Amino acid sequence: MKGDEPKLIIVEAAAGYGKTSTAYEVLHKYANIEMDIRPIFMKLEKDRSANTFRYLLLSHIDRDFDIQLKNDIVIKNIKNGRIPLIIDGFDELLSKDLDEGKQDTAFGEVETMLSTIADLLTNRAKVVLTSRKTAIFSGPSFAEWYNNQKEAHSTFSLIRYQLDSPTIEQWLPNGRKQKLPFADSSSVSNPVLLSYLRYCDDKDFKKSVKTPDELIDNFFSFMLRREMERQNLPLSPSEQRKIFSHLACIFGGYGITADARSRVKEQIGEIAYDVIANYASSSQDIDNITNSLTNHALLDRKGCSNVGFINDFIFGLLLKDSIIEDGTNPMYHEFHQSTPNSYLAKAILASSILGEETKSSFWECLKKECKLYSEGQFWADILLKGETKHELSSLYISDCTLAKKFIGNSEEPLKQCTFANVKFSNCVFDEAGLHRCYFISCTFDNCQSINEDLALIFMDCDFYNCDSWIKGYPQDDATEDICLPDNEKEESLEVKILQKYLKVDNRNRRMKMISKVREEFLDNSKEFHKCFERLVSKKLLCCNGDKSFLTDEGFTYITSKL
Template sequence: MTEKLNLVDRLFESYNYKISKNSTKEVRIYTLQYGMYHAAEIISFDENTDVSIFKKELSDLGYATDIKIVKNIEEVEEYLFEGFFIKTPLGNELKNRYKNFVRKQLLNLPEKSHYKYIDSDFDFIMQNKLGEVTEAKSYSSKDKSIITKINELFTETKGALFIIIEAPAGFGKTCTANEILNSITVENSKKLPFFTELSRNREARVFKHILLNEIDDQFPNGIKQNVVLEQIYKGRIPLIIDGFDELITKDSNKKDVESMLSTIVDLLQNDAKIVITSRKTAILNSEEFIETINSSIEDFSLARFEIKEPTIENWLHSERMKFIEDNGFPINQISNPVLLSYLRNIPLEKLKEFLTSKESTLIDKYFDYLLTRERTRQNLKLDNQTQFRIFRKLNRFMSEYNFTAETKETIKDFIKDYNPKILQESLKKYKPEEKPSIEELTETLSNHVFLDRKSDGNVGFINDFIFGFLISENLILNKFQEHYKDNFTKIIPQDFAQKSIEASRIQSKENKIKLWTVYNNHNFGYDSEFYFDSDYLLMNKISRNYNQLFLSDRIIKDLKFEKYNFENCVFAGVTFENCIFSITSFQKSSFQNCKFYNCNLLNKTSIIYDDFGIYVCQDNNDFIKDINSLYSKDNDIDEVLDKKVLTEQQVLQQFLQVDIKRPKPRKFSVIKMRLNEYSDREINAVIDSLIRKEFLHFKDDVGFITREAMNYLNHNNN
């Protein structure tokens, strides 16, 4: 009984209660004071115990009293959690957060638009606490929603669960995170999700501090940080972290990344449920990630989702699609969700007007619509180009200091200090009776449609599309060059530059060429992946030689790989559609877990396997068969005499820990290094066989061993 009393006492004390000296072994009394409000909880372990005398005494002293008969410690925990979390305004704040998110999505759309979450296809891989892959599957959005699958995992997974949702920019990570939040209803689940949206804040660099500060900010002062953490461990507060990659920059060192991952892993105790969203980043396939996860995998299950590119059919009804196509608009060239959402909601008569106009591009029409409406909505006396000027300046400021959100006061100060002439000229256009002050005008501009208040209260651009578009505008108009002279190539972080390329996919051909020219005529110091993207997305052709290029998990369409060389390059999880390959352009390069659809060879000459290595790939024609027929005969393993044959068991054992008992994911490069006495072609042949048997599963260049493989190894070892 004493131990039980001590546990109950500690529980109440963790919520800032004090133990009343009138408590007995049969009845515990806990008091709590919030300013003028005094509360008392009378806890009895026996319903036959008379507690009326305690209640009268406390009521006479002015305490609001509650009596609770409990049978076990779990009841006490539930009682306190409901009282401090569920039955509070926090539940309504969650609903309001989602409503505000939806409202912001509609800000950029025509009146009477409706918000709808767009489901996409997704890949899914699940590892249990033993590190074994228990499911690896691609799901069609027609068969199952990613939200449904995640809620199934929340319900069915015993113990701690770590969910990673990856997708390139614009594929719906933030929408998915908010949809998960909305799907966890406080009333039905008795859970209170905690949602935080990260941004590149230059004052906060240590992830652990950011997370703890967010907890302090979002929960009432009376609730201690350790109480919230305890409820996270117990799964009552699922943690949703949107934009994990925002804190990862090109300059992030190994120690920073390991610290971020360790902070999350440390929270994965008991029944914790943690979801993070991130753009596709090599960090999540790195040795640091593998080691950090693998050292603690016994404490939690790991589920990884990868959202595939939404199709036009996901966004637009067939009737509207036909209407757009019949008017000769290249709808298949648009994958940007901001513009697709606009096309989805614009009235048909307005859409017809846009499609038949030859004066400007769709993107021009979109911005003209937004900024013209903003002038009416906020009574702004600033023409559209002047509005652009103000926010291009803000965009340059964010790039220079490498942040994506700041306090509203900082944003207002910037607008006021860097645009004095513009603001003064604007004030002259107002009627005397409606003329605002400079402070009121900067307040209005800080609420502009281009901007958004983030979950931490800071303000940044509403989405990556507008942020990236403004970067490209600044470069095309020579604004970075003008204001930063010879130093302008050092001002723009690579991930910011990447956003400019993504946003420019639907720019006019002329502006695409201009942006490509800026990036390729100056030394920005970005990695080869960036320059490949600039070639492909802006010019749709290869324009340079590439060395040590690593491309993963993307779709490449209608591209010719010729004229320029690819040396020491790796393509992992890439889908090639209607591409043409000159195999003589590749040296010491490999294709891992790739798909070749309707692809062809430009020349069919003899090649060395190491120059154009095909590992675990598939096609829909004879592309791979043709490649295999071209490999030099002196590389044929069947002709090598007196050599050990590589077995499936040997390969599978490379995916185990040192103790040969537990699985461990391995990068393909590590496997080749560990089996260096065998040729790459031999290794690939065995791995190909193991994948067909579902003993191995590859995500990009990382291989995972399945439960079936472990059973096979255990049986053969015995």
């Protein structure tokens, strides 16, 4: 956040991993700086209205600043760096197109929002965005948008941070860490659970560490028992959890993450009327109990007047409860059918820490209750079943770690899928279930083939800037001197590839996504692959994940050929 140049800072993380906490920490740091700086904090929540990002920005300006202070004065100070803009939950405004795998359509919508932000990024402006990890910011469309901004003489810098999952060592003292019975300690590497395990008393800790399912149940029981004391709630923990699982189902069906407090209260009153009525008395009538549930610890105020779930992890677990338990109810089944994949992803990720039986049950219920599109189905298979189980095409999976998974299924293969900057650890690959897939800048730690004798026979994948899980494959083709090509055709291909990294003036370089460059040479894919690897080995191109750049040597070489 320091420096005089304009900056767009993107913070990405999975549900419950600290995006909002990071945004508030940035806000807190500004509050402690003794200078004439006053940030705007925008917490975006998808409610029932269809407001544009620009409208929301102007609404925040009107609300946060004196009504007599005109919008253009505030915007001028944003551009000058005196009013940093912190936007939490940028992904909340994304449409259903992204869920359905329509990346180009979805990015068209994102591009409008980003262009509004880019217009502010002049002089000393600072804008911070937090977002769940999506293909939007790691995909080729975003890289192309940023390149276009630079070509249009925008001067802002782009900085991306990814918040990784916390470790038990960072959160728990040795005494408690050693008592965890989980074979895979990463199963509880979630800030919400680690906070509970760190601060609960010894009695609750002993009850919670037997199995992953008991950990979740005891965590909810602890929270809900506390509400019975704090608010004198007469409802049992199981009754409270059922009410909020129904509320999560309704939020998912409407595609919202928050709603007006009055509507949330009304909704709770409708879905829990019979239960609440059983406990109503002269000292606590129905309205009083309903009001207490609307003030529940599982809910939080969002913005001025909206209420939503306290975080995505809690929302995801409660939505999972509803999908498993409420399928026979026609109303809830209809809500499940309407739930966007981005909301289902929160339930899938939150449920990935549970026991195998519960995960398998949830996976089966997802098939019956919900409509999963390609990427959502991939993650449901991987996180809940530990293997790919559906035929899927043209996926783009990037910037993640897959551990102890089975990749590829000969009966339900992955076709023309791209894995970029993925860390595979202790995975097993079925080459017969991988048709023309691409691995870009991936790593393979202790991985193997399901059938080593047949692995090379069925191998039909290309590897860019990385080796494969098979030792010695692919063989190093980059032995020729790039400056002395064997023939004019080879030199022509080199020039064509390197030219993609020059701007239209042929004088300035630009970053390109390897996956995007590859698509432009599909008719000559084998020759392109060999040539590209040779360019990298000769240090004319350098790679960082799916991103690739011309080196100084590469720039000198290509300009000499033009």
